Ligand SMILES: Nc1ncnc2c1ncn2[C@@H]1O[C@H](COP(=O)(O)OP(=O)(O)OP(=O)(O)O)[C@@H](O)[C@H]1O
């Protein structure tokens with residue numbers, strides 16, 4: 001199920017309205033906005049509202065893969081098409097047929113692949129690598145980027161004809177600091193979500209003063225950064241500390257409206273939100289706070305510590321899963337888990353796993 005699009009600001013209401021209109025037309029959509037503003041959430045909501053919602057929503061991150069891999073992922077390949085192609089594999093255009101193909105970070109697609117993409121979008125046909133056969137494809141293309149594609153076009157880094165193909169409907173999501181009214185309902189929503197994920201947490205909601213401060217903060221990492229703070233509050237239960245740790249070196253007037261385009265592989269200071277793929281971010285952010293400065297982040301990262309946290313968490317989930325399956329019969333569960341009864345009791349105690357109270 002897709003995340004509901006939370007927001008009461010004028011711009012968010014307009015976006016919701018646009019989603020309702022566009023979802024039934026399946027016209028190509030380009031979603032723009034800074035990192036963490038909710039581009040993927042909007043894409044998922046478009047899909048959920050559309051007549052294609054019973055088919056696949058296929059995502060590909062154009063920034064995360066090297067050119068050749070991106071090409072084979074998009075179009076698939078025949079057995080023997082290149083070294084290592086031991087068997088035929090369908091591409092995203094095939095798996096997304098009749099559904100949605102979400103081209104994330106389209107601004108990072110290499111020029112050679114942009115030409116090929118344009119051809120596929122114009123003709124509705126593609127051929128897998130190593131094949132001389134053309135296949136028809138019927139995909140609804142939704143693309144997203146945090147680059148200023150107009151600038152990229154001027155610099156000849158993005159093809160103008162492809163831009164106009166993708167940009168039939170444009171949805172620009174403003175940064176959170178320009179729609180402060182969305183902050184209270186977002187806090188309310190994520191508080192509820194995390195409370196059910198971490199039922200033992202003591203974290204309290206912000207009082208009116210704290211809420212006012214939260215609404216004034218510029219949130220350079222947008223909703224993702226706000227989410228991380230709420231998660232942190234669940235554990236630390238100290239809005240004061242969380243505030244102190246928020247990076248303060250981003251006064252709103254210094255934050256560019258859209259981050260400037262950065263050529264691939266350019267060695268630059270690590271910007272966590274730009275450089276990590278979504279999946280990686282969601283895994284790592286469970287154990288470290290990615291919204292802090294790189295310096296603090298590197299201080300917090302310890303592989304040994306994270307390994308222990310991750311393995312504890314997985315163990316806890318597996319133990320709970322098995323216990324639930326066998327109606328909390330510990331003897332049966334220990335046999336399935338292939339550990340002694342005593343070890344199971346020890347782990348249940350350590351991870352605070354107990355049957356639900358009736
Ligand atoms: N309006 C919203 N309502 C609910 N959740 C939201 C909203 N906007 C963003 N989020 C949440 O914030 C996080 C970041 O959103 P998302 O991944 O869609 O951002 P993005 O714009 O694609 O960021 P990036 O450019 O870094 O890929 C996600 O966990 C998402 O669920």
Ligand SMILES: [Mg+2]
Nearest residue numbers: 039040104278
């Ligand atoms: Mg995204």
